[in-house]
Amino acid sequence: MTDMFQIGGVSLKSRLFIGTGKFGDEQIIPDVVDSSKSQVITVALRRVDPTAKYGNIIDYIPKHMLLLPNTSGARTAEEAVRIARLARAAGMGNWVKIEVISDQKYLLPDNEETIRATKMLVEEGFIVLPYMNPDLMVAKKLEQAGAAAIMPLGAPIGTNRGLQTKDLIKIIIEECKTPIIVDAGIGKPSQAAEAMELGAAAVLVNTAIATANNPVQMAEAFALAVQSGRKAYLAGMAPTREKAIASSPLTGFLTNGQE
Secondary structure, eight states: OOOOEEETTEEESOOEEEOOTTOSOGGGHHHHHHHHTOSEEEEEGGGOOTTOSSOOGGGGSOTTSEEEEEOTTOOSHHHHHHHHHHHHHTTOOSEEEEOOOOOTTTOOOOHHHHHHHHHHHHHTTOEEEEEEOOOHHHHHHHHHHTOSOBEEBSSSTTOOOOOTTHHHHHHHHHHOOSOBEEESOOOSHHHHHHHHHHTOSEEEEOHHHHTSSSHHHHHHHHHHHHHHHHHHHHHOOOOOOSSOOOSSOSSSTTTTTOO
């Protein structure tokens, strides 16, 4: 049986979401999409120019991809809602990744404003995936507000530091029924596998792929890591122990026949 999951009524086979930012050459995006096997790609509305004759970021995204416009640049819930409406009006669909960030040093999301934006956009029929600072009570409020998935950060965006919030993410996964997609901070395929082993529904990776020496090869590496982590989670990993336990008996055969 194919291991698929659903968001907003859409069944997805790939559990790796990718982004469009930070590529040295945007013409490489189709090859990255192909090697990643991803089905969902994020794009910042402020980088989309529908009037451009050439060089529009949308031109480089394969038509089969599901667009996940984000509200990058929003500092309040109202600004996020306005950006989401503009994205839908521009023909980018009704999926939206909510980003409300007023902190310009660490770029940490404003959870309170994120909850407000989620409530408003869900009421308008959007499929909302809010990006948030890991906090169980906030995750539950986003779930109650109707978020289609919840996206806690692993580490500050763009840092490639991995799962610095691992314990908090694990609690959210255990206590929420809504799919949890780990976003931001994942810098290595092994870290993506680790997130999947926790039980995350998916991961979103942009910087680690886009800024790699070989983005196409790195996208494939992340795809394999996500698959591996998911398989390990489904298999049920062996428990960790404080003391050693031998895999085979340590006594018996050395003394057989000598007594």
